[in-house]
Amino acid sequence: MIEGSNMLELRGLNVGHGARALVRDICLAVRPGQVVALIGPNGSGKTTILRTVAGQLRALGGTVELLGQELGDVPATERARTMAVMLTGRPQTELLTCRDVVEAGRHPFTGRLGVLGEKDDEAVTAAMEATGVLPLASRDFAHVSDGQRQRVLLARALCQEPQVLLLDEPTSYLDVRSQLDVLCLLRHEARERGIAVVASLHEVDLAQKAADHVICIKDGRAAFQGTPDEVFTAERVAELYDLAPGAYDPAFGSVELARPEGDPEVFVIAGGGTGAACFRRLAREGTPFATGVLHEHDADGLLARSLASRAVFERDFEPVSAESVERAREVLLACREVVCCVSEFGTMNARNAELLDAARAAGIPVC
Numbered sequence: 001m002i003e004g005s006n007m008l009e010l011r012g013l014n015v016g017h018g019a020r021a022l023v024r025d026i027c028l029a030v031r032p033g034q035v036v037a038l039i040g041p042n043g044s045g046k047t048t049i050l051r052t053v054a055g056q057l058r059a060l061g062g063t064v065e066l067l068g069q070e071l072g073d074v075p076a077t078e079r080a081r082t083m084a085v086m087l088t089g090r091p092q093t094e095l096l097t098c099r100d101v102v103e104a105g106r107h108p109f110t111g112r113l114g115v116l117g118e119k120d121d122e123a124v125t126a127a128m129e130a131t132g133v134l135p136l137a138s139r140d141f142a143h144v145s146d147g148q149r150q151r152v153l154l155a156r157a158l159c160q161e162p163q164v165l166l167l168d169e170p171t172s173y174l175d176v177r178s179q180l181d182v183l184c185l186l187r188h189e190a191r192e193r194g195i196a197v198v199a200s201l202h203e204v205d206l207a208q209k210a211a212d213h214v215i216c217i218k219d220g221r222a223a224f225q226g227t228p229d230e231v232f233t234a235e236r237v238a239e240l241y242d243l244a245p246g247a248y249d250p251a252f253g254s255v256e257l258a259r260p261e262g263d264p265e266v267f268v269i270a271g272g273g274t275g276a277a278c279f280r281r282l283a284r285e286g287t288p289f290a291t292g293v294l295h296e297h298d299a300d301g302l303l304a305r306s307l308a309s310r311a312v313f314e315r316d317f318e319p320v321s322a323e324s325v326e327r328a329r330e331v332l333l334a335c336r337e338v339v340c341c342v343s344e345f346g347t348m349n350a351r352n353a354e355l356l357d358a359a360r361a362a363g364i365p366v367c
């Protein structure tokens with residue numbers, strides 16, 4: 001393999017389950033060491049694409065190239081030695097321990113009798129260690145939890161020592177810690193062994209952090225692709241998942257509840273992240289609120305754009321001006337309650353203290 005050339009390349013690939021294509025004209029090139037996230041709404045065709053690339057479904061058009069060779073021309077044994085696949089679903093096993101399942105990943109390298117040598121044993125142990133499933137080695141695979149099963153299957157894929165790794169929702173059953181562990185592991189494998197990883201993910205925040213390249217599937221096509229910075233903009237994520245504008249916040253990589261509708265009832269004095277918990281509480285309660293004066297790219301400023309009905313902003317790195325406070329005061333005086341999240345005002349937001357005075361003078365309760 002020439003360094004830098006593509007490990008996997010899809011050219012105008014059409015995929016589907018019958019004669020009609022479900023997703024058309026997919027083009028993607030994956031280089032060694034790259035982690036590609038496949039994202040898109042439920043039913044958009046991510047699994048179908050992965051199964052086609054894995055050779056489990058016939059391509060309805062276009063080509064899949066594995067290490068520069070058309071997939072159909074790659075002999076099955078060589079394909080199994082090159083590409084590992086972890087799909088969703090629980091493989092039916094009877095009386096197999098978790099270690100037995102992982103060992104199956106070595107079969108492309110063993111002789112006809114499937115007897116594992118020392119090197120195979122080492123690879124199995126290393127993969128189980130890396131995925132944290134060594135303690136499950138003798139447990140019945142049929143009776144482990146969904147998250148444990150997912151990690152055992154990942155160990156099976158890794159011990160195959162593939163050059164291309166296809167993963168369908170590898171984090172869907174995992175707790176937060178295990179999600180992080182798995183993504184760090186995938187990045188490590190990509191970096192250290194030059195594996196090309198293609199993984200479908202539902203967690204936009206994880207894809208944003210872990211992927212080098214993101215391809216978005218919607219309405220029967222690869223709607224757009226690019227680096228996480230190019231793909232995870234508020235507009236594109238909203239379009240991809242049919243979200244309300246502002247529901248996705250690219251700064252935090254998270255989705256927020258819908259902004260409560262109506263005129264603001266509560267005015268929140270915040271800044272520097274002090275208001276986040278209050279903003280989210282009001283959003284949960286469905287209480288429309290206003291806030292200010294916030295600096296535009298302050299943590300509260302960014303969140304206010306998604307959740308507040310009204311927000312008064314000051315330019316970044318400028319002290320809050322008399323004009324901004326006046327605009328905020330007008331909004332505040334129309335509210336029934338003020339919440340002050342700031343315990344001390346600093347140089348840049350000193351004038352926000354005038355908002356507290358305005359509330360008290362107008363007899364608006366402050367908490």
Ligand SMILES: Nc1ncnc2c1ncn2[C@@H]1O[C@H](COP(=O)(O)OP(=O)(O)OP(=O)(O)O)[C@@H](O)[C@H]1O
Binds near residue numbers: 017
């Ligand atoms: N074996 C099958 N035969 C016929 N249609 C299928 C089959 N498997 C899936 N489909 C259909 O193909 C479409 C795409 O399914 P697919 O599982 O690829 O989507 P997905 O993007 O992976 O979805 P999700 O995010 O919900 O896992 C769906 O409409 C689904 O019902």
